[in-house]
Amino acid sequence: TRYDDYFDREILRCGEEDVVADLGAYTGDTFLSYVKNYGDNGYRRYYCYEVAPNSYRALQRTTESYPLVICRHKGAGAGPGMMALDAQSEASASKLSQGELPDAETVEVVALDDDIREPLTLIKMDIEGAEQSALQGCARHIREDRPKLALSVYHNFEDLWKLPRMIEELVPGYRFYLRYHGGTGWPSEITLLALPPVEQ
Numbered sequence: 001t002r003y004d005d006y007f008d009r010e011i012l013r014c015g016e017e018d019v020v021a022d023l024g025a026y027t028g029d030t031f032l033s034y035v036k037n038y039g040d041n042g043y044r045r046y047y048c049y050e051v052a053p054n055s056y057r058a059l060q061r062t063t064e065s066y067p068l069v070i071c072r073h074k075g076a077g078a079g080p081g082m083m084a085l086d087a088q089s090e091a092s093a094s095k096l097s098q099g100e101l102p103d104a105e106t107v108e109v110v111a112l113d114d115d116i117r118e119p120l121t122l123i124k125m126d127i128e129g130a131e132q133s134a135l136q137g138c139a140r141h142i143r144e145d146r147p148k149l150a151l152s153v154y155h156n157f158e159d160l161w162k163l164p165r166m167i168e169e170l171v172p173g174y175r176f177y178l179r180y181h182g183g184t185g186w187p188s189e190i191t192l193l194a195l196p197p198v199e200q
Contacts (some may be wrong), residue, residue, distance in 0.1 A: 005181045006030065006124055006150040006191055007037045014038045014122060021112060023076045023134055024126040025050045028062025043068065047116060051075045051085055051107045075109040076127060078136040082106045111137030119145040129155035135166050142170045146196035154190040163192055173197030
């Protein structure tokens with residue numbers, strides 16, 4: 001509880017050269033937290049991805065005065081495609097439906113490797129259980145750029161161990177930390193922080 005979700009400043013250091021991809025940017029709350037922790041000039045570019053239309057509009061309003069923020073109304077996954085968005089969901093981040101829904105909207109899903117060409121230094125994910133798929137979609141960035149990672153690992157029971165294993169298979173030697181920011185009723189708000197290997 002000493003630090004905001006994702007931004008444990010004892011181990012996660014960011015500055016004006018950072019290029020950030022925020023997957024599941026919601027209404028811009030994580031971006032505002034980033035700025036609070038690292039300053040208005042604490043990044044070179046900040047990409048925000050959000051699928052829920054209402055949240056995306058709020059995200060645009062939150063970030064409109066920041067010229068180096070790029071908002072994209074897209075989801076992140078293993079590759080390009082479309083998915084159905086449950087328009088009835090009132091959760092903090094809407095669910096992507098696996099089946100047919102009468103009121104469903106479709107949303108574009110992209111691989112981060114295809115959608116962002118410049119090197120990334122930090123990738124944050126909070127995308128309601130789609131983290132494994134999105135991690136597959138940014139494998140090139142992880143191998144080539146070795147970014148810092150801040151990943152939610154509480155949406156399903158296997159992310160806690162599977163996401164670190166996937167990262168280790170891409171680049172051996174990442175250093176892993178768990179941070180817990182949830183309440184006492186359910187083990188939510190657990191973040192995996194992964195720092196790239198220290199060069200010898």
